[in-house]
Amino acid sequence: EAGVVQSPRYKIIEKKQPVAFWCNPISGHNTLYWYRQNLGQGPELLIRYENEEAVDDSQLPKDRFSAERLKGVDSTLKIQPAELGDSAVYLCASSTNGLAGGIEQFFGPGTRLTVL
């Protein structure tokens, strides 16, 4: 069975440019998470979806970040415009249950973003 798929794996852009990340969760997983992980730190939740509904986006910087999961399967995270401080690894995870912490999350390999 395929795990969580993310693309691209690496992205280098100049500041003020837009960028988008794509995630395809494990088949059958209703819950999808986007995290940002800075170097030497643990992941920080940006947004959590239950099917197509964003149930927790309190940590998403909505002035420049947006996300969608239109059909409740794959998801896209966008940054526009990117800033130098956005350089990080963006991780996608999925799980089978609606509770944010009750069920194991399976992570993708991440997208490493470098903003120059």
Added chain:
Amino acid sequence: KNQVEQSPQSLIILEGKNCTLQCNYTVSPFSNLRWYKQDTGRGPVSLTIMTFSENTKSNGRYTATLDADTKQSSLHITASQLSDSASYICVVSDTGGFKTIFGAGTRLFVKA
């Protein structure tokens, strides 16, 4: 404030030796605690998960302990291997399922 603190920040050990990583948390009300292993350039992979009533759980050479009274957990690695070199992240969730807090991780280096 819900927090998860891990120590040490980094650790270097020789292959074959044992080591113990620590995790202290203030997440309340507590639901479960997980340890993840994250290899460089990869996403985290779950090693163990423990609920309030569990004191210890093993996964091969990895043994996690939990003291819910003192809000402390440890991850013990036995007979370390070069492939154990990774970051180990402690993750704590509350009972409502609304908050999952990740620690900063312990970076382990196993040397030959």
